[in-house]
Amino acid sequence: MYAERIANLKSSAIRDILKHMSRPGMIAFAGGSPAPELFPVAEIAVACEQVLSKYGPTALQYSITEGLVVLREKLVSKLAANGLGMSTDNVIITQGSQQALDLISKLFIDKDSLVFTENPSYLGALQAFRMFQARIAAIPSDSHGIDVEALRKQLRVERPKFLYIMPNFQNPTGVTYSLERRKALVAAAIEHDLLIVEDDPYGELIFEGERLPSLFALAKGKNVIYLSSFSKTIAPGFRVAYTAGDAEMLKKMVIAKQGSDLQTNTFGQYIVNEYLESGHYQTSIDVIRDTYRGRRDAMIAAMEQEFPSALAWNRPSGGMFLWVTLPTRWDAKEILERCLEQNVAFVPGQEFFPDGSGRNTLRMNFSSPSLGNIGEGVKRMGKVLKEIRG
Ligand SMILES: Cc1ncc(COP(=O)(O)O)c(C=O)c1O
Numbered sequence: 001m002y003a004e005r006i007a008n009l010k011s012s013a014i015r016d017i018l019k020h021m022s023r024p025g026m027i028a029f030a031g032g033s034p035a036p037e038l039f040p041v042a043e044i045a046v047a048c049e050q051v052l053s054k055y056g057p058t059a060l061q062y063s064i065t066e067g068l069v070v071l072r073e074k075l076v077s078k079l080a081a082n083g084l085g086m087s088t089d090n091v092i093i094t095q096g097s098q099q100a101l102d103l104i105s106k107l108f109i110d111k112d113s114l115v116f117t118e119n120p121s122y123l124g125a126l127q128a129f130r131m132f133q134a135r136i137a138a139i140p141s142d143s144h145g146i147d148v149e150a151l152r153k154q155l156r157v158e159r160p161k162f163l164y165i166m167p168n169f170q171n172p173t174g175v176t177y178s179l180e181r182r183k184a185l186v187a188a189a190i191e192h193d194l195l196i197v198e199d200d201p202y203g204e205l206i207f208e209g210e211r212l213p214s215l216f217a218l219a220k221g222k223n224v225i226y227l228s229s230f231s232k233t234i235a236p237g238f239r240v241a242y243t244a245g246d247a248e249m250l251k252k253m254v255i256a257k258q259g260s261d262l263q264t265n266t267f268g269q270y271i272v273n274e275y276l277e278s279g280h281y282q283t284s285i286d287v288i289r290d291t292y293r294g295r296r297d298a299m300i301a302a303m304e305q306e307f308p309s310a311l312a313w314n315r316p317s318g319g320m321f322l323w324v325t326l327p328t329r330w331d332a333k334e335i336l337e338r339c340l341e342q343n344v345a346f347v348p349g350q351e352f353f354p355d356g357s358g359r360n361t362l363r364m365n366f367s368s369p370s371l372g373n374i375g376e377g378v379k380r381m382g383k384v385l386k387e388i389r390g
Contacts, residue, residue: 005111005133017347020340027377029299029364030345032171032320036368038291039235040275040284047274051267059270065254065263067093067242071273075242082217089247090221092254093264097201097229097241099257101128104197104225106256107249108161109134116154116163118146120352120361122171122199125164138354139163143314145177148184155192162195162225167215169202169319172352172363176317179212186215189223201229201241204285206318207293216244225249230272232320233285238268289318295366296322298374306382313364320367323349326360330388333359338387344380 021028051059066072072088079086094100101124109115109132117126119138129136139154140147146165165185167177177185189196198215216226221244229241243253257263275281299322300315307313313324324346326332332348339345349361369377 005131009127009130017336017345020345023343025343027344027369027373027380029366029369029377029381030347031365031368033365033368034232034236034288034320035291038284038288040280043275043278043280043284044235044271047271047278051270051274054274055270059267061266063263063266063269065092065258066250067091067264068266068269068273071240071269071276072242074273074276075244079217079244082213084217084221084244086221086244087247090250091242091244092250092257093269094241094243094257095261095264096231096236096239097199097227097243098124098128099239099260099264100227100241100243100253101125101197101199102131103243103253103256103260104162105129105132105134107252108195114158114160116151116160117354118165118170119355120172120349120358121164121354122166123352125199126352126354129164134161136354141175143175145175145181146185148181148188151185152188152192155188155194160194162197163189164197164199165215166199166202167212168200169205169316169321171202171319172321172347172349173323174314174316174319174321175323177212182212182215182218186219186223189215189219194223196224197227198224199227201227201232202319203228204233205289205292205320207289207296209317221245233288234272234275234281238272240264240268240272292318292320292367295369295371295374298371299364299366299378302375302378303382306378308382308385308388311385320365322364322366324362324364326362328360330360332362335362335384335388338384339381342380342384344377346381 017030069088072091075091076086076088105128111133112135115129115134115136116139117136118141140150169176196215216224225245227243310327311324313322316322336348347363349358349363
């Protein structure tokens with residue numbers, strides 16, 4: 001009865017874990033949500049009023065599939081600041097970056113089409129690619145990003161439709177690509193005529209160090225489709241994100257989008273546009289960065305105190321996640337079962353690995369729990385971890 005593409009899909013384990021999250025007293029390091037107390041509620045209320053008084057019914061009417069011209073013009077200026085000479089033909093607005101991943105899948109993936117990803121990769125992207133029955137091959141990755149030599153070797157054997165990567169504060173690992181790695185990857189992409197889908201929802205959430213150029217900027221727009229989103233910098237409820245790239249390719253994405261939802265919601269786009277004009281955006285990003293930096297530091301300090309020394313973790317310089325590696329024989333899923341009994345949750349890493357490895361890894365989210373809950377939750381996890389004999 002169902003289409004072939006649906007038959008083999010299974011529900012995400014993260015969704016299953018999230019079912020436990022509403023339990024009283026649960027401390028969740030499992031989600032991927034921004035801190036709701038930092039949403040600019042008062043400023044958005046002002047923006048709403050201004051949108052309605054400035055644009056009236058137009059703000060509530062259907063609008064074009066590509067997205068509001070005024071908003072796209074701002075995004076073109078943002079790209080121009082990074083040295084990219086683009087026009088509004090090079091930018092479209094999507095209903096979250098997740099929709100862009102779906103539309104890109106529609107454009108490029110037939111049954112058994114090959115897609116390269118990092119190992120591990122973002123689950124939502126893997127789900128989008130799998131929906132179109134892609135064959136996913138994970139390229140080995142280290143603490144500076146994807147292994148470009150391994151990629152080149154693989155490219156000599158088989159050609160993927162595209163390579164999907166997150167160079168800034170990756171989900172799930174928090175890893176950021178070094179400048180050398182970015183340049184090497186762009187060089188490999190141009191040499192092998194490889195299309196890269198660069199997903200960058202976290203780039204603005206940088207805590208320290210210098211913000212590195214996107215692959216899209218380094219490649220001067222060639223061979224790269226760039227995705228970013230206002231979900232983590234304003235609020236995910238708007239579902240406003242954008243894709244930048246080759247104008248011809250975007251025209252095809254627009255046709256695919258028409259069949260999905262006609263357009264991204266007009267009112268939300270106007271509010272995001274008004275909010276960007278209000279000048280609050282940068283101030284709010286500074287507060288988000290300071291808060292998340294403090295939470296990351298608190299989580300690491302607590303882990304140093306509470307976790308057994310056999311565990312290792314990284315110190316991401318931005319984003320919302322950090323990544324823990326357990327001793328090889330440990331199983332994060334079993335540990336999660338015990339942690340749920342103690343009312344604390346994280347995401348076992350294995351699902352993020354297209355090659356099925358990573359049983360002994362886990363992802364911790366530091367953006368949404370309070371400082372108090374970070375301390376208490378890590379303590380609860382530490383108690384469980386200390387009881388494991390491996
Ligand atoms: C890497 C990555 N890409 C895309 C998304 C989807 O974001 P949105 O659809 O809210 O823009 C997320 C959400 O967590 C993400 O982590």
